[in-house]
Amino acid sequence: MALLANWTDQKVEDIVAVLLRSGVLLSAAVVFCGAVIYLARHGHTPADYHIFRGEPTDLRSISGIIRDAVGLQGRGIIQLGLLLLIATPVARVAFAVFGFAAERDRMYVIFTLIVLTVLLYSLVGSS
Amino acid sequence: MSIFEFTILVWLGSFVAGLLGALTGLGGGVVLVPLLTLFFKVDIRYAVGASLVSVIATSSGAAAAYVKEGFSNIRIGMFLEIATTLGALLGAFLAAIVPTSAIATIFGLVLLYSAYLSRKPRPKSEWHQPPDPLATRLRMNGSFPTPEGIRHYNVSRVPAGFSLMFGAGTLSGLLGIGSGAVKVLAMDQAMRIPFKVSTTTSNFMIGVTAAASAGVYLNRGYIDPGLAMPVMLGVLTGSLLGTHILIKAETKWLRLVFSLVIVVLGIQMIYKGLLGGI
Numbered sequence: 001m002a003l004l005a006n007w008t009d010q011k012v013e014d015i016v017a018v019l020l021r022s023g024v025l026l027s028a029a030v031v032f033c034g035a036v037i038y039l040a041r042h043g044h045t046p047a048d049y050h051i052f053r054g055e056p057t058d059l060r061s062i063s064g065i066i067r068d069a070v071g072l073q074g075r076g077i078i079q080l081g082l083l084l085l086i087a088t089p090v091a092r093v094a095f096a097v098f099g100f101a102a103e104r105d106r107m108y109v110i111f112t113l114i115v116l117t118v119l120l121y122s123l124v125g126s127s
Numbered sequence: 128m129s130i131f132e133f134t135i136l137v138w139l140g141s142f143v144a145g146l147l148g149a150l151t152g153l154g155g156g157v158v159l160v161p162l163l164t165l166f167f168k169v170d171i172r173y174a175v176g177a178s179l180v181s182v183i184a185t186s187s188g189a190a191a192a193y194v195k196e197g198f199s200n201i202r203i204g205m206f207l208e209i210a211t212t213l214g215a216l217l218g219a220f221l222a223a224i225v226p227t228s229a230i231a232t233i234f235g236l237v238l239l240y241s242a243y244l245s246r247k248p249r250p251k252s253e254w255h256q257p258p259d260p261l262a263t264r265l266r267m268n269g270s271f272p273t274p275e276g277i278r279h280y281n282v283s284r285v286p287a288g289f290s291l292m293f294g295a296g297t298l299s300g301l302l303g304i305g306s307g308a309v310k311v312l313a314m315d316q317a318m319r320i321p322f323k324v325s326t327t328t329s330n331f332m333i334g335v336t337a338a339a340s341a342g343v344y345l346n347r348g349y350i351d352p353g354l355a356m357p358v359m360l361g362v363l364t365g366s367l368l369g370t371h372i373l374i375k376a377e378t379k380w381l382r383l384v385f386s387l388v389i390v391v392l393g394i395q396m397i398y399k400g401l402l403g404g405i
Contacts, residue, residue: 020191020334024184028363035356039131047133047353052170054348061346078352082180082359086345088187089338096205107266112205115335118212122219122342 012099016092023088030081038074062124090119130353137167138357145185145365150372151382153245153389155362156182156304160234161392164405169354171227171234171405175303176349179341181362182305186334188367199327200269203282203320208332210289211296211310212339218300219343225301231400234302238393242386244308256281256319271324280321288318300340305333 058064059079068076093116100108128136140162141155148155156178163174193199222230262268262282270279291313295306307329314325344350399405 017191020187024187024191024363028184028360031356031359034352035134035360038353038356039134042353043129043131043134045130047128047130049167049169049173049351049354052172055351056348059350059352060348075352078356079350082350082352082355083345085180085183085187085359086338086341089183089334092187093205093208093335096201099201105266108202108205111209115205115208115212118209118216119335119339119342122212122216122339123345124342126216126219126343126346 012095012102016095019092019095020088023084023091027081027085027088030084031078032081034069034074034077034079034081036074037072038078041074086123090116090123093119133167134353134357137163137354138361140166141181141358141361142365145181145362145367146369147365147381147385148185148362149366149369151245151385153241153382153385154305154307155185155366157238157241158389158392159358159362160303161238161396163354163358164231165392165395165399171230172222172349173351173354175222175230175301176341176344176351177355177358178303179337179344180350180355181359182299182303182337183334183341184359184363185366186305186330186337188363189370190331190334192370193327193330196327198271198323199331200267200320200324201328201331202265202269203267203314203318203324204328204331206265206267207289207292207313208335210292211299211332211336214293214296214298215300215336215339216343218297218302219340219347220300221297222301222344222349223347227405228400228403230301231396231405233400235393235396235398235400237298237302237304238389238396241308242389242393244312245382245386245389256283259283259285261285262318269324271321278321280324281319283319284317288313291317296336296339299333299336300343303337303340305337307333 058068065076065079065083069080093112097109097112100112144155144158144162159178160174163169164171258281262285267282270277295309299306310329310332311325314320315322
């Protein structure tokens, strides 16, 4: 923690602002790339969202999404972008753990870890 | 309709929703689900999934601007996020068992309530609370810069605020909205936090709350990339443009028109929900 000891609140908040903004911009860029591939390949197929089927299993898990994205499938790349977007607030909370630890605020380190646990459970544990 | 036409139209609709939401300060997320279900005939579970994703995008984008201003209170936000994220998990699990017609009806009621809140004058409350033992122990009391210098404030009734936040989280997870109105209500009316602090802190919390239910939606297969893509890109570009062209004179009219739109959509959601059309 010695490395974090001289972090000021202002510095932490500056980094958080950069983190949030780059997370959103990066995910939007990835979604856009996926959209180009998806529309080029499937643009002329009829659209149907009226009947609920649920997504195929490979678009539901982190490993499946990465596999599809690496295979340059449009829907897989879009889903990867959306995954990055969902991960942005999670990264922000993870970062706050370090911020509170640097301030030696043990109570808020625990509170933040609870929030982080709920978020990680939702992302990887709820399937 | 081909996927290409569908994508362009949904992008346009989401762009307008994001633009109006940012210009009026009412948030675009609240009209997205009615737009998708009523006009594009999208199943409400897909619509809620896409809306959640766009809520994360706009809230994170706006929060980046807010953290620098020094109004948001990260301790209040983080403590209350325990309540909102747990509520969001509950809401996301409820979404799987509650019938879609009931979700539509609840959504309609929330729309009517949001329209009512938006017509009420902004609370000009200047709370001067004595220090509360629990809030002091939780180190929630803070200060923010004003033109007259630093203003200190004390936080009250933490348990009441915490419970309301749990409800806000549940609504957010069930309906795919930010529930910013309920969050501000909890912080302003229950916890007596100054308005500027509660609005900015609420914005900071919305993205984290939405992420807590978005994970469950993703694992359940409720987030469709083909639908979420135009919604997220549309709302994001619309709200970015909206925050950059804030025209003060026109917002009064825009707010009136937008809240009328919300009322009409709310009545339609309730009507279709009760008739089982959704």
